[in-house]
Amino acid sequence: MKKRVYTLYRVSTIGQVEKDDIPMQKEACHEFAERQGWEIVKEFSEKGVSGFKKSAKDRDQLQLLQQAAAAGEFDVLLVFMFDRLGRRDDETPFIVEWFTKQGIEVWSVNEGQQRFDTHVDKLMNYIRYWQASGESIKTSIRTRTRIEQLTEEGHYTGGTVAFGYKRVQKGRLNKKNQAVCDLEIDEEEAAIVRLIFQKYVYEGYGVKRICNYLVENHIMGRNGKNIPTTTLVRMVRNKCYTGYLINGNVEKECPELRIIEQEVFDRAQELRDTRRREKGEDSDSYSPHALLCGKVFCAHCGNRLNITSSGRTRLRADGSTVKEKRFRYSCHYNVRHPGQCDGQSGYGVTKLDAIVESIVCTKFSEILECSKSKLLQDMLRKDMEVAQKEVSRAKSELDLKDDERNALKDEMIRVIRGKSSIDRDMIQQLLDENQAAIQAAQDALTAAQNKLEEIEQENKKAENDCSNLFTWASTYQNASFQQRQTILNQFIKEVRVGRDYDIEIILNVPLEEFEEFKSHSLSVRTPSGRKTDLKQAPVRGLGTPNGGIVVFDKTSGEAMNIMPKSSAHVTLRCQDE
Numbered sequence: 101m102k103k104r105v106y107t108l109y110r111v112s113t114i115g116q117v118e119k120d121d122i123p124m125q126k127e128a129c130h131e132f133a134e135r136q137g138w139e140i141v142k143e144f145s146e147k148g149v150s151g152f153k154k155s156a157k158d159r160d161q162l163q164l165l166q167q168a169a170a171a172g173e174f175d176v177l178l179v180f181m182f183d184r185l186g187r188r189d190d191e192t193p194f195i196v197e198w199f200t201k202q203g204i205e206v207w208s209v210n211e212g213q214q215r216f217d218t219h220v221d222k223l224m225n226y227i228r229y230w231q232a233s234g235e236s237i238k239t240s241i242r243t244r245t246r247i248e249q250l251t252e253e254g255h256y257t258g259g260t261v262a263f264g265y266k267r268v269q270k271g272r273l274n275k276k277n278q279a280v281c282d283l284e285i286d287e288e289e290a291a292i293v294r295l296i297f298q299k300y301v302y303e304g305y306g307v308k309r310i311c312n313y314l315v316e317n318h319i320m321g322r323n324g325k326n327i328p329t330t331t332l333v334r335m336v337r338n339k340c341y342t343g344y345l346i347n348g349n350v351e352k353e354c355p356e357l358r359i360i361e362q363e364v365f366d367r368a369q370e371l372r373d374t375r376r377r378e379k380g381e382d383s384d385s386y387s388p389h390a391l392l393c394g395k396v397f398c399a400h401c402g403n404r405l406n407i408t409s410s411g412r413t414r415l416r417a418d419g420s421t422v423k424e425k426r427f428r429y430s431c432h433y434n435v436r437h438p439g440q441c442d443g444q445s446g447y448g449v450t451k452l453d454a455i456v457e458s459i460v461c462t463k464f465s466e467i468l469e470c471s472k473s474k475l476l477q478d479m480l481r482k483d484m485e486v487a488q489k490e491v492s493r494a495k496s497e498l499d500l501k502d503d504e505r506n507a508l509k510d511e512m513i514r515v516i517r518g519k520s521s522i523d524r525d526m527i528q529q530l531l532d533e534n535q536a537a538i539q540a541a542q543d544a545l546t547a548a549q550n551k552l553e554e555i556e557q558e559n560k561k562a563e564n565d566c567s568n569l570f571t572w573a574s575t576y577q578n579a580s581f582q583q584r585q586t587i588l589n590q591f592i593k594e595v596r597v598g599r600d601y602d603i604e605i606i607l608n609v610p611l612e613e614f615e616e617f618k619s620h621s622l623s624v625r626t627p628s629g630r631k632t633d634l635k636q637a638p639v640r641g642l643g644t645p646n647g648g649i650v651v652f653d654k655t656s657g658e659a660m661n662i663m664p665k666s667s668a669h670v671t672l673r674c675q676d677e
C-alpha cells in the first residue's frame with residue numbers, strides 16, 4: 101500500500117507571490133513522491149506568509165495539517181525545503197518533532213527525512229532552524245536597509261500609492277535588470293487634493309462638509325467611488341503631499357512630487373489641532389450664524405461660550421407679525437452654577453461679532469496702508485548678518501587649526517626621521533592641544549550654524565506670517581461668510597468677553613512680528629479723512645459720551661484705535677510667546 105502524502109507549499113514575500121514560486125515547489129514534490137512510490141493525497145499552500153514573523157497558531161494551513169495528523173489522515177508530510185515549515189528557532193523544531201510523535205514522517209525534497217531518533221538528530225534539527233532564523237533576520241535587515249537607501253535616493257519602493265500620484269516607468273532597473281516603477285503626480289487627482297486643502301484651510305470646511313461637497317459636485321476618487329471622510333482625514337495629515345518620500349523613519353524631499361506647499365500643510369495641521377480640541381477629530385467648528393464660533397470665552401469663569409438661539413414674534417407697523425430667531429453666545433457654566441460666575445449669561449451674536457469685526461477690518465485697513473515689500477524686508481532679523489559673520493569666523497578658525505595640525509604632523513615625521521630639533525614628547529603635547537582646539541572650533545562652528553539656521557527658520561516664518569496678514573487683509577471685505585469666518589479663525593486666537601461687553605481680543609499673530617508691524621507708520625483715518633498717528637489717539641473709557649470703543653495694546657499701554665460703535669471697552673493684544 102502506498103504511503104499517503106500531504107504537502108505544504110509556502111512563499112513569504114510579495115515578489116515570490118507575484119513570481120508564483122509555488123508551481124516550482126509543487127513540481128519538485130510530485131517528482132520526489134513518484135520516485136519514492138508515494139501517493140500525494142492533499143496539498144496545502146500559503147501565499148505571502150512569513151515563516152519567521154507569523155506564529156504557527158496563526159497559520160491556518162499549518163493548523164489544518166496538525167488536525168489531519170492527529171486524525172491519522174496521512175503518513176508523510178512533504179515540503180520542498182524544511183524552512184517551508186517555518187523559520188522560528190523557538191517554535192518550528194518543536195512542531196516538526198510533534199509531527200514525528202504522531203507517527204508522521206517529515207520529508208524535504210532537498211534535505212531528506214527529518215529524524216529524532218538520537219540526541220544528535222535533535223541537535224541537528226535545532227541547529228538547522230537556528231540557522232534559518234538567523235538568515236531570516238539578516239535578510240530582513242538587508243532588505244530594510246536597501247529600501248531605506250532607495251528612499252534616500254528618491255526612489256519609490258512599493259506599497260499603496262497615495263491619491264494624487266501614479267506609478268510610471270522611467271527606465272529604472274533593479275539589480276535583476278527588471279524595470280521598476282517610480283512615482284509621478286497625477287494631475288487630475290492632484291487638482292482634487294488641492295481643492296480639498298483649499299476648502300479645509302481657507303474656507304472653513306471640515307472633512308464631513310468636504311465629503312458632502314465632493315458628492316454634491318460629482319467629484320469622485322479612484323474607480324469612480326466617493327472619497328470617504330476617513331480617507332480625507334488621512335489626506336489632510338499626509339506629509340507626502342509637500343513633496344516627500346516617506347518610508348518608516350526615512351524621509352526624502354522630492355520637490356517634483358510637491359502638490360501642497362509646506363505653509364498650507366502646516367496651517368492644516370494647526371486647524372486640525374484646534375478643531376480636535378473643540379469637538380473631536382472631524383469637527384467642522386462652524387456655525388452659519390456666528391463668525392466667532394469656538395473662539396469666544398467668558399472672561400469671568402474662563403469657559404467657552406456656546407451658540408444658543410431663541411425665538412420671538414414681532415409686531416409690524418401694518419399689524420402683521422413675523423417670527424424672528426435670535427442667537428447668543430451663552431455661558432452654560434453661569435446658568436448651571438449660579439453665583440460662581442459673575443459674568444452675564446449670554447451676549448448677542450450680532451453685537452459681539454460686529455464689534456470684533458469692525459476692529460479686525462480697521463487693523464486690516466492699516467495693514468494695507470503699509471508697503472508689503474518694505475515690511476517683509478524690515479521684519480527680517482537684524483542679527484542675520486551677525487550670525488553669518490560668526491559662521492564665517494568659526495570656519496576660518498577651524499581651517500587655521502587644521503593647518504596647524506598638518507604642520508605638526510609634518511614636524512612629527514621630521515622628528516621620527518631624526519631631522520628635527522624638537523623633542524618628540526613636545527610635538528605630541530602640541531598635537532594633543534591642537535586636537536582640543538580643533539574640537540572647540542568645531543563645536544563653535546556647529547553652534548554658529550545652528551544659530552544661523554534658527555534665525556533663517558524664524559525669518560521664513562515671519563515672512564509667511566506677514567504674507568498671511570496681507571492675504572487676509574486684501575480678501576476679507578469681499579469674502580463670503582464662511583471665508584470671513586475662516587480668516588478670523590486664523591487671525592484671532594480667542595475673544596474673552598465680560599459683563600457690559602468688556603472685550604479682550606487675543607490675536608494669533610506673534611508678538612514680536614506685530615510690534616515690528618506697529619512700527620511702520622500705522623495710522624487710522626478720522627471721519628474727516630485725515631490720518632492720525634496712533635500714539636496721538638485720545639483715550640476714552642467705558643461709558644464715554646460718544647460710546648466709543650477703546651482699543652489698547654497691552655504691550656505698550658497705548659491706545660490703538662477709536663471707533664464709534666455701541667458702548668463697549670475692548671483690549672487688543674497678541675498671543676503670549
